[in-house]
Amino acid sequence: MMLHEAILLRLSVEELLFREADLLDRWELNEWLTLYTGDARYFVPPSDVDGDTASPDTSLFYIIDDRKRMEERVLRLTKIGAHSEQPRSKVRHLVSNVRAERRDGAIHARSSFAVWRSKDTTSDVFVGHYLHELVEIDGALRIAKKTCVLDMEALRPHARISIIL
Secondary structure, eight states, X not given: OOHHHHHHHHHHHXXXXXXXXXXXXTTOHHHHHTTXXXXXXXXXXXXXXXXXXXXXXXXXXXXXXXXXHHHHHHHHHXXXXXXXXXXXXXXXXXXXXXXXXXXXXXXXXXEEEEEEEEETTEEEEEEEEEEEEEEEETTEEEEXXXXXXXXXXXXXXXXXXXXXX
């Protein structure tokens, strides 16, 4: 791949990842779903295994959602009865160090993240890296798979993930 092609690819991927972060920060969860394919998957592997290679077939994941479960998660989080997020958390997603390459008929991206969550006078930060599998549909990039690999030994003091990383 030529240098300018690689730069254009990275810029396109960055734009998508930055848009995703902005939608999550503004709690535009239904709009966030439109960034994903109809068969998308959203994973958060356990922190005690290599998250880059972990498989839901051999490890108990914190989150393992297909598109339907993603839609159900958004529905739960936007309902008044979502006790864990009413009032909703204030969140800020920072995405950096984006790398992208075309491989196996898809675009594979890796980036670093820090997600701050503030609620009930407590602020927590989730740190790690994202692995995205992207596809082009009608000239636009869409997310087919997102894996959030936490660079934390445990979820404590967080104890749970009630937001979308």
